[in-house]
Amino acid sequence: MEDLNIKIKEIFRNFSNDPGNLIPILQKVQKELGYISLPAIEEISCFLKLTESEIYGVASFYSQFRFNPRGRHSITVCLGTACHVRGGSILMEAFERDLEIKTGECTLDKRFDLDGVACLGCCALAPVVKIDNDIYGNMSVIKLKETLEPYE
Amino acid sequence: MNNFDKLITKSKKDWDNLNNSEIPIIYLGTASCGRAAGAEKVKETVLSYLKKHKIQAHFIEVGCIGTCYLEPLMDISAFGNPRISFGNVDPKWAERILEKYLLEKDFFKQKVVGHFGEKPFNDLPSFFDLPMIKPQVRIVLKNCGLIDPENINHYIAQDGYMGLKRALELSQNAVIEEITNSGLRGRGGAGFPTGKKWKICREAKGNIKYMICNADEGDPGAFMNRSLLEGDPHAVLEGLLIAAYAIGASEGYIYIRAEYPLAIHRLNIAIEQMKNAGLLGKNILGSNFSFNIKIKEGAGAFVCGEETALIASIEGKRGMPRTRPPFPVISGLHGKPTTINNVETLGTVPHIIRNGSTWYKQYGVEGxxxxxxxxxxxxxxxxxxxxxxxxxxxxxxxxxxxxxxxxxxxxxxxxxxxxxxxxxxxxxxxxxxxxxxxxxxxxxxxxxxxxxTDTCVVDVARYFLDFIQKESCGKCTPCRVGTRHMVEILEKICDGQGDVEDLNRLESLAKIVKSASLCGLGQTAPNPVLTTLRYFRNEYIEHIVNKYCPALVCRSLIEFYVVPDNCTGCQRCVSVCPTGAITGPRSEVHNLDTTKCIKCRACLEICRFDAIAGNAIIIRSKEAK
Incomplete structure (x- = not known):
C-alpha cells in the first residue's frame, strides 16, 4: 500500500487537479501499475474531487482501461475487419484455448494476459497479433507456439 | 534574413548534400506496417552489417510509401545511381542485397521493386510507373516513405511550412476563401465543406477558440491517418496551424488513438522541433499569431470519432455524443467555438495554400x-x-x-x-x-x-453489427437495444437457425435504428445489413432455407474433411490438432472425426503450407455432402 501511495503521488505531481485530467491520469496509472486498482481509484477521487463512481464510470467506458492485474507479457489480437476476414477471431480462440484463459484474463503463472483490439491499423498484413510492443503480421494458428516461445 | 529563412536555406542545402552524398544512403520503411512485417529485425541486420564491414553510410528510417504488400521495403541510393527500392526484404535478404550492391555494385533483380530516378535506369521499372502507383495522384502522401519523418529539415526541404508562411501573409478571411474556393470537404467521411466550417467558427462570438485535429481513426480496416502521421507528421501540424490561424484559435489539440504509439511518438518529436524552429508558441514566424498544441490520447472508444463525443472525452468525461445544435463551431470544447478537422483534411490544407485553389481543383470532379x-x-x-x-x-x-x-x-x-x-x-x-x-x-x-467468394457477407454484416453494438455508448435506446437485437438475429442466421421472417424483422429494426438514433454511429449502423440485404439477399436465403453458407465461413454450417486421394499420411495435421480429432498411422490416409473437430483451421493451414503435405484437407458444407 505504501508503495502504491508513493507511485500515485508521483503521478499526480505532473497534473493539476482539473477534472479534465482524469483520462490522462488513468492512462498514466495504468502504465505504471498495469491496471486501475480500487485503491488507485480512491486516491484519484481525493485528488480530483470526483466520486469513485464517476471515475469508475469514465474508466469502464473506455476499452483501454483494465481492472485486473496484467501478466509479464501482453498479447493483443487484432479483431479489425481486415483481420476478421482473414481469420482474426479464430486466432483469438486459439490463444484462449492454448493459454486456457478468456479474453481480458491473465494466465495462472502470470506469463501472459490476453486482449482483443478493434484495429491496430496494420490491415495490409492481416491477421495481426501484438505481443508487448512487437507486431506480428500474417499470423496463423500453427505459428502461435513458436511466436510465444521467446516471451518468458 | 530571419531565423526561419536561415532554416529553409540550411534544410535545402542539407537535403542536396544528402542526395549528392558520396557515401550510400539506406532507407528503411519502419512505420507500424513495416514493423509488423519485420522491419525492426532488418534494421538490426543492416546496422550490424555496416558496422562489421566498416562501411560508411547514411541510415534513414522512413514512413510507409503505400505498397504494404511488399513490406519490409529497403531502398538504397549509391554510386550516383537513382534510389532503388527492394521489396519483401527479410534480414537474410537485407544482408545479401547490401553485399551485392555496396561491394559489387550489382543487385538481385528479383527483389527490385523499382527505381526513383527521373530517367530510365538499366531496365529496372520506375517506381512511379508501377501498376499500383501509376494511377494514383499523391498530394497528401507526397512525402510519405521518402523523407525522414523525425527530421523537420527534411520536411522544410520539400517546401514544408511554406503554406503556413503564405497563410500568415494573407488575412484570415483570405485563407478561408482560398480553402472555400478549393472545394475541400471533410475527409473524415461526412464531407462537410471545410471552408464553410472555418468561416462559421471564425464568425462565432468568443475570445477563446479551439482547433482540434481528429486522429481517432476508429474504423476497423482503416489506417490512412496512422500512415500519414507516422510518415509525414509535419504536414498535418502545418495544416493545423493554418486552420488555427484562420479561425482565430490560440490553443489546439490532437486527439489520437492510444493504439497508435508510433504516431504519438513522432508527433511529440515534431512538436518539439516546431518549438525550436519558432513555429509554435508566441508570435509565430514574427506574426501576431500565437498557438500551442496539446496531444490527447484517446482511450479506446469508437464513438469518440463523433465530434461532440470527442469533446466530452477531452473534457475528461465519458465519450457520449450530445444533441446538435449547438454545433461545436458555435459551442464546443469548454463551451467555446471549436473547429474539428480530420487528419487528412489538415494534411491537404498546406498544399492548397501553397499551390492555390485553382491548382487543387484540377483533380477530382465537380463538387x-x-x-x-x-x-x-x-x-x-x-x-x-x-x-x-x-x-x-x-x-x-x-x-x-x-x-x-x-x-x-x-x-x-x-x-x-x-x-x-x-x-x-x-x-x-x-x-x-x-x-x-x-x-x-x-x-x-x-x-x-x-x-x-471466400468471404461470407452475412458473417461480415454480423461482424460489423457486433462491433457497433459493443461500441454503442448506450445513451439512446434505438442504438443500444436495436443493434443488440439485430446482432442476435444475424447470429441466429449464421448458426443456421434463422427463418425467412427474420429478414423482415431485420429490415424494420434497421429502419428504426437509422431514423431514431441520436448520432452518426447509430444512424449509419444498419448500413452493412441494409446493403447486404439489398444486394446479397440470396445469400441470406441460402443460410436460412438450405442451411448452406456459400463462402463456407459460418462454422455451424461447415465441416472439415480429408480428401483421401490427396492425403500423403504425413501426420503433420495429427500433431497440430488440439482435440485429437485427426488420427491415422504414418503413410496412411488420415481420419478426421467431425464430432471432435472444433474447426480451428490448424490442420487446414499446415496441410496447405507444409512442403510434404498434400493440401488434402478441405472445408465442405454440412448439408451438401
Missing part, C-alpha cells in the same frame, strides 16, 4: 475536388495505402491499383462499420460522397475492404 486516401485491404492482391482523385471508379481502384482478387470478386466494403457492401454490378460507381451514398454506403474515412 468533389481533390484527392482521397484509402487503405486498400482484404482479399486484394496488392494491399496498401493509396491516394486517388475523387471520381475514380471502384473498378479502377480494385483492379488497376489493387491488381484484382485471387478468387472471384464478391463485394467491397467502403466506410467501415458505417458503410455498406457494394457488389460487382456497381463497380463502376465512382468514389464521390454522393455516389457512394446513393449505393447505400458512405465515403467514410477511407477503408476499402475487398471481399472475394
Amino acid at each position: 468533389n475536388y481533390g484527392t482521397k486516401t484509402f487503405s486498400l485491404v482484404g482479399k486484394v492482391k496488392r494491399t496498401g495505402l493509396i491516394e486517388v482523385p475523387l471520381g475514380t471508379s471502384l473498378k479502377k481502384i480494385i483492379y488497376d491499383i489493387g491488381g484484382g482478387t485471387l478468387k472471384p470478386f464478391k463485394a467491397v466494403q467502403t466506410g467501415g462499420p458505417s458503410g455498406g457492401c457494394i457488389p460487382k454490378e456497381l463497380l463502376d460507381t465512382t468514389v464521390t460522397y454522393e455516389s457512394l451514398t446513393a449505393a447505400g454506403s458512405i465515403m467514410g474515412s477511407g477503408g476499402l475492404i475487398v471481399m472475394d
Whole structure:
C-alpha cells in the first residue's frame, strides 16, 4: 500500500487537479501499475474531487482501461475487419484455448494476459497479433507456439 | 534574413548534400506496417552489417510509401545511381542485397521493386510507373516513405511550412476563401465543406477558440491517418496551424488513438522541433499569431470519432455524443467555438495554400475536388495505402491499383462499420460522397475492404453489427437495444437457425435504428445489413432455407474433411490438432472425426503450407455432402 501511495503521488505531481485530467491520469496509472486498482481509484477521487463512481464510470467506458492485474507479457489480437476476414477471431480462440484463459484474463503463472483490439491499423498484413510492443503480421494458428516461445 | 529563412536555406542545402552524398544512403520503411512485417529485425541486420564491414553510410528510417504488400521495403541510393527500392526484404535478404550492391555494385533483380530516378535506369521499372502507383495522384502522401519523418529539415526541404508562411501573409478571411474556393470537404467521411466550417467558427462570438485535429481513426480496416502521421507528421501540424490561424484559435489539440504509439511518438518529436524552429508558441514566424498544441490520447472508444463525443472525452468525461445544435463551431470544447478537422483534411490544407485553389481543383470532379486516401485491404492482391482523385471508379481502384482478387470478386466494403457492401454490378460507381451514398454506403474515412467468394457477407454484416453494438455508448435506446437485437438475429442466421421472417424483422429494426438514433454511429449502423440485404439477399436465403453458407465461413454450417486421394499420411495435421480429432498411422490416409473437430483451421493451414503435405484437407458444407 505504501508503495502504491508513493507511485500515485508521483503521478499526480505532473497534473493539476482539473477534472479534465482524469483520462490522462488513468492512462498514466495504468502504465505504471498495469491496471486501475480500487485503491488507485480512491486516491484519484481525493485528488480530483470526483466520486469513485464517476471515475469508475469514465474508466469502464473506455476499452483501454483494465481492472485486473496484467501478466509479464501482453498479447493483443487484432479483431479489425481486415483481420476478421482473414481469420482474426479464430486466432483469438486459439490463444484462449492454448493459454486456457478468456479474453481480458491473465494466465495462472502470470506469463501472459490476453486482449482483443478493434484495429491496430496494420490491415495490409492481416491477421495481426501484438505481443508487448512487437507486431506480428500474417499470423496463423500453427505459428502461435513458436511466436510465444521467446516471451518468458 | 530571419531565423526561419536561415532554416529553409540550411534544410535545402542539407537535403542536396544528402542526395549528392558520396557515401550510400539506406532507407528503411519502419512505420507500424513495416514493423509488423519485420522491419525492426532488418534494421538490426543492416546496422550490424555496416558496422562489421566498416562501411560508411547514411541510415534513414522512413514512413510507409503505400505498397504494404511488399513490406519490409529497403531502398538504397549509391554510386550516383537513382534510389532503388527492394521489396519483401527479410534480414537474410537485407544482408545479401547490401553485399551485392555496396561491394559489387550489382543487385538481385528479383527483389527490385523499382527505381526513383527521373530517367530510365538499366531496365529496372520506375517506381512511379508501377501498376499500383501509376494511377494514383499523391498530394497528401507526397512525402510519405521518402523523407525522414523525425527530421523537420527534411520536411522544410520539400517546401514544408511554406503554406503556413503564405497563410500568415494573407488575412484570415483570405485563407478561408482560398480553402472555400478549393472545394475541400471533410475527409473524415461526412464531407462537410471545410471552408464553410472555418468561416462559421471564425464568425462565432468568443475570445477563446479551439482547433482540434481528429486522429481517432476508429474504423476497423482503416489506417490512412496512422500512415500519414507516422510518415509525414509535419504536414498535418502545418495544416493545423493554418486552420488555427484562420479561425482565430490560440490553443489546439490532437486527439489520437492510444493504439497508435508510433504516431504519438513522432508527433511529440515534431512538436518539439516546431518549438525550436519558432513555429509554435508566441508570435509565430514574427506574426501576431500565437498557438500551442496539446496531444490527447484517446482511450479506446469508437464513438469518440463523433465530434461532440470527442469533446466530452477531452473534457475528461465519458465519450457520449450530445444533441446538435449547438454545433461545436458555435459551442464546443469548454463551451467555446471549436473547429474539428480530420487528419487528412489538415494534411491537404498546406498544399492548397501553397499551390492555390485553382491548382487543387484540377483533380477530382465537380463538387468533389481533390484527392482521397484509402487503405486498400482484404482479399486484394496488392494491399496498401493509396491516394486517388475523387471520381475514380471502384473498378479502377480494385483492379488497376489493387491488381484484382485471387478468387472471384464478391463485394467491397467502403466506410467501415458505417458503410455498406457494394457488389460487382456497381463497380463502376465512382468514389464521390454522393455516389457512394446513393449505393447505400458512405465515403467514410477511407477503408476499402475487398471481399472475394471466400468471404461470407452475412458473417461480415454480423461482424460489423457486433462491433457497433459493443461500441454503442448506450445513451439512446434505438442504438443500444436495436443493434443488440439485430446482432442476435444475424447470429441466429449464421448458426443456421434463422427463418425467412427474420429478414423482415431485420429490415424494420434497421429502419428504426437509422431514423431514431441520436448520432452518426447509430444512424449509419444498419448500413452493412441494409446493403447486404439489398444486394446479397440470396445469400441470406441460402443460410436460412438450405442451411448452406456459400463462402463456407459460418462454422455451424461447415465441416472439415480429408480428401483421401490427396492425403500423403504425413501426420503433420495429427500433431497440430488440439482435440485429437485427426488420427491415422504414418503413410496412411488420415481420419478426421467431425464430432471432435472444433474447426480451428490448424490442420487446414499446415496441410496447405507444409512442403510434404498434400493440401488434402478441405472445408465442405454440412448439408451438401
